[in-house]
Amino acid sequence: MIYCNIAFVIISIWVCASVTAFSEDGIVLDKHHDYEEMTTILHDVKRKCADITHLHSIGESVQGKELWVIIISENPTVHEKGKPEFKYVGNMHGNEVVGRELLLNLVQYLCAEYLKGNSTVREITRSIRTHILVSMNPDGYEAAYKLPYPKDYVIGRNNANDVDLNRNFPDLGLVQCVTGDSNHLGFNREYMRIATEGLFLEPETQSVLEWIMSTPFVVSANLHGGDLVANYPFDNSCHGNNREYHGSPDDRTFQYLALTYSQNNPAMDTFTGCDLADGFDHGTTNGAEWYSVRGGMQDFNYLASNCMEITLELGCVKFPAAHKLPYYWKMNKESLLRYMETTTCGVKGFVKDADSGEPLPYSRIEVQGIDHYVVTAADGDYWRVLAPGNYNIRAVSEGYKPAAYQAVLVPECSLGSAMSISFFLRKNVPQESSLEEILRSLEVADE
């Protein structure tokens, strides 16, 4: 009997070892994780890496599942002065699951490697506040998860109210098309009223929208599936046409961000599209040139806030078999890390009152020739991601004289490569009264 038990244990261990793929950090790579399992992993990471993680929910799905966000950073609970914020959003379409599993791997990887003393991960953790929403559509995921293979192509894409969350954001693209303005439209009440007319924001959309508008995010990516490409703004075509290039004022920088992801991913870099007609260039595409999307999250980020978001399509198969998942980790691990580092590229600094030294929040950082400003955060701190090149940059703040443009050479992006430029502004001096006005005021005083 004892021998039988020992044989059973040995066979069990052999079977487990032969079917489970672990990463070098002990991460289970070849398994899909449902809502309960995802939640368990996030709490495990929170426990193992308590000093550098903060787990919170930004809201609930239609069916009451938490929208978990794990923050990974030294001092994770607060925005630190001068530290840029980054986000990854996975599984917005519930049946597009590769991103969800990659983000679960990434969270575990960052924690394990931090504990091991990996110098790059330690530097990322020190210099970036990273927010990861593993699943934006947990209800849709559960619907797709329960289906047998081969999975339906559409079931689980939408949320539990059968709404496509990537068509459910305020349509600021419409405002941009009409006005030509792409600057912080989310802070303009009239523009937001027009963009949300006749639109019911789903609870998942509302939660993410509030999160975007309340956090000074710098860079972001939204992880999807069904093709293999890094897609950059605008998604929305002003003429409703598909296959019409619609670049944003930051087109060059967005191309650079998309290439940073695709060129570090051997599968994506050379891929031209699941559909031969796609014709992707080095694994990248302008959104509107591929197909037009209105009310998408990517354009909302850029038009409403400081945040520069791209959309990543991670493979032609939306819900691959579990044993294929280690391949996706292998292809994407480097890309996921390099893309995070772009948060620390371009130009950064502070805007302050030259006399008092007080920070000047909500000052504009303007780049000559690019009609898109970013604004300073509460501590007067800013980050302006830019593709490598020469730029002239200045700060403008209400009630202050605009700073003179400063020339800056932005180098190739690497972790921490942002150039530092701070601006110290002087208050506008009230116009001197004319002699005539002074005399008139004296006459009034005499009476």
Ligand SMILES: [Zn+2]
């Ligand atoms: Zn999608």
